[in-house]
Amino acid sequence: QVQLVESGGGLVQAGGSLRLSCAASGRTVSSVVMGWFRQAPGKEREFVAAITWSGGNIYYADSVKGRFTISRDNAKNTVYLQMNSLKPEDTAVYYCASARSDYYYYKESGYDYWGQGTRVTVSS
Numbered sequence: 001q002v003q004l005v006e007s008g009g010g011l012v013q014a015g016g017s018l019r020l021s022c023a024a025s026g027r028t029v030s031s032v033v034m035g036w037f038r039q040a041p042g043k044e045r046e047f048v049a050a051i052t053w054s055g056g057n058i059y060y061a062d063s064v065k066g067r068f069t070i071s072r073d074n075a076k077n078t079v080y081l082q083m084n085s086l087k088p089e090d091t092a093v094y095y096c097a098s099a100r101s102d103y104y105y106y107k108e109s110g111y112d113y114w115g116q117g118t119r120v121t122v123s124s
Helices: none
Strands: 001-006 010-013 018-026 033-039 048-053 056-062 068-072 080-083 092-099 118-123
Touching: 001 092, 010 080, 018 118, 033 068, 033 080, 048 068, 048 080, 068 118, 080 092
Parallel strands: 010 118
Antiparallel strands: 001 018, 018 080, 033 048, 033 092, 048 056, 068 080, 092 118
């Protein structure tokens, strides 16, 4: 089992920044890739970004490229999502997830463990 705890969400004005954190614990040795997904009100959960613990592979959704940066601190078993130039359409609950393979990094079904989520609200 891998436990994931997100933090860092909140209310921010459009154009502002937030940094989300996801702390992993438990059997983290089984985790190869960490991903961030988000779910806006009335919409399906969507892929945002992913990173392998080795740092060798990083993936972004087109909607966040150039604005969001995913990174990891292996010593702290923590993954971050730096979000800049936020837009109202970035408003969502953000979830981090862990997977044993990055083959399906962009799919919910590709992940084994999920955090509870942290809410991000971007006001216009």
